[in-house]
Amino acid sequence: MILPGTDPQAIAEAARCIQAGGLVGFPTETVYGLGADASSDDAVAGIFAAKGRPANHPLIVHVADAAQVSDYAASVPPFAARLTKAFWPGPLTVILPRREGVALAAAGGQDSIGLRCPAHPVALALLKACLALGVSGVAGPSANRFGRVSPTTAPHVAGEFGDALLVLDGGPCAVGIESSIVDCTRGRPVLLRPGVLTRAQLEAACGEPVLDKDDAHAAGSAPRASGTLEAHYAPDAKVRLMDAGALQAALDLLGADAAHIAVYARSELRVQSPRMLCRRMPGEAAAAAQQLFAVLREFDALGARLIWIEQPPAAPEWDGVRDRLGRAAAS
Numbered sequence: 001m002i003l004p005g006t007d008p009q010a011i012a013e014a015a016r017c018i019q020a021g022g023l024v025g026f027p028t029e030t031v032y033g034l035g036a037d038a039s040s041d042d043a044v045a046g047i048f049a050a051k052g053r054p055a056n057h058p059l060i061v062h063v064a065d066a067a068q069v070s071d072y073a074a075s076v077p078p079f080a081a082r083l084t085k086a087f088w089p090g091p092l093t094v095i096l097p098r099r100e101g102v103a104l105a106a107a108g109g110q111d112s113i114g115l116r117c118p119a120h121p122v123a124l125a126l127l128k129a130c131l132a133l134g135v136s137g138v139a140g141p142s143a144n145r146f147g148r149v150s151p152t153t154a155p156h157v158a159g160e161f162g163d164a165l166l167v168l169d170g171g172p173c174a175v176g177i178e179s180s181i182v183d184c185t186r187g188r189p190v191l192l193r194p195g196v197l198t199r200a201q202l203e204a205a206c207g208e209p210v211l212d213k214d215d216a217h218a219a220g221s222a223p224r225a226s227g228t229l230e231a232h233y234a235p236d237a238k239v240r241l242m243d244a245g246a247l248q249a250a251l252d253l254l255g256a257d258a259a260h261i262a263v264y265a266r267s268e269l270r271v272q273s274p275r276m277l278c279r280r281m282p283g284e285a286a287a288a289a290q291q292l293f294a295v296l297r298e299f300d301a302l303g304a305r306l307i308w309i310e311q312p313p314a315a316p317e318w319d320g321v322r323d324r325l326g327r328a329a330a331s
Contacts, residue, residue: 002154005122005168014168015129018043018138023050025143025157026126027170028118030091030178030195031150031293032157033062033140035126038072041105044139048105050161053146058108058224059139060093060179061115064127071136072113074099079206080184086205089119091179091195095223106139112185112223122170142178143167147331149235149296152176156297176290177320182210183223190215194319196289233324234331235296237262237304241311241329244269250308251276262299265310277302281310285317292321296328 003010005027014024021043024035034050036043038061048055061072066084069076073096080094098104098113107113115137118124130138142150143157151157154169180195182202189210191199202210242250244267251263255272262277263269271278279295282288299307309325312318 001163001165002158002167002169005125005170008125010168011122011125011129014126014166015133015135017166018126018130019133019135021046023047023165024126025151025154025161025165025167026123026138026140027120027154027168027173028062028123028140029120029173030118030175031152031173032143032154032167033123033138034143034157034161035062035138035140037130037135038062038103038106038137038139039135044103044105047139047141051141051144051146053141055105056108056224057146058110058112058114059106059141061103061106061113061137062123062127062140063115063117063137064124064131065089065117068131068136069096069115072099072102072115073097077184077187079189079208080182082206083182083184083189083202084117087197088117089124090117090197091119091175092116092197092202093179093181093193095181095183095185095192097185103137103139108224110223112183114181116179120170120173122168126168147232147234149233149300149328150178150293151297152290152293156294172290172294174290175286176292176294177324180320183213185223194323196286196317196320198316198319200316232327232331233293233296234328235300235307237300237307239296239307239309239325239329239331241309241325243311247308247310260303260305262302262304262307263309264295264299264307267310277304285312285315285321288312288318289321292324
């Protein structure tokens with residue numbers, strides 16, 4: 001059941017559903033989430049069951065503002081506070097030490113917890129309505145089956161879970177890929193998952209270098225985090241990444257009879273077969289991120305068996321898109 005996110009009655013109904021232990025699909029600026037009361041282990045178990053997600057794979061808890069951080073986090077390092085001040089509401093998740101006895105299931109059994117304050121007005125309205133009912137945070141992984149392409153519209157969510165799920169429609173997501181995740185539990189900021197925020201932006205905000213998760217100087221082991229498996233975000237069709245030259249050579253080799261192949265590229269390519277599906281990737285990283293998952297879902301819906309994608313540029317602003325495509329191709 002899709003309801004307009006601009007309708008206060010729909011927001012109130014969704015908040016009551018979450019308070020009662022149910023699940024709700026809701027929009028954020030990144031992707032649509034599948035929400036439940038983060039403090040209820042039973043409600044969170046419903047998310048894992050619906051998605052087919054391993055129960056030890058942590059969820060991100062969405063909060064209405066920074067005041068709710070203390071409900072879940074035992075401490076907040078100064079650099080983490082600077083990050084949230086700079087980017088909340090927005091596409092940033094911070095991982096903090098979890099308060100003992102709180103949100104164990106949402107944290108996947110870890111002693112850390114991922115927190116985010118989303119920028120979407122419908123998400124914020126829902127979170128505030130939940131807070132008024134005594135629900136201080138909403139666990140909300142992407143509203144799709146585990147490992148599959150994330151949803152960026154309300155119909156995507158309904159297509160995953162059917163009409164029985166209440167889904168708030170907030171229109172297409174403006175960002176289109178999931179939030180950047182910064183681990184703040186090891187004394188120094190460590191980037192676990194890139195998003196649309198560049199490393200330079202994160203470093204400028206927190207006032208110190210942001211380490212890579214594989215950096216030898218990153219002390220200790222990284223906690224598990226959402227969307228960091230090697231294979232993830234995968235459509236039904238097999239994804240292959242190629243540079244423009246290899247992509248054109250493959251198209252020339254196939255010739256005019258090629259079918260069931262989809263191409264997503266920034267470069268102008270010669271395509272001989274009218275039976276191939278071709279979409280132009282935007283030249284700007286933000287625009288490419290916004291449409292990426294929708295394009296992959298479209299290719300699946302149109303029956304593509306192979307998806308050939310031009311490798312994104314190596315520029316920092318493309319890190320999030322490169323990350324998602326690399327994981328999609330690894331599936």
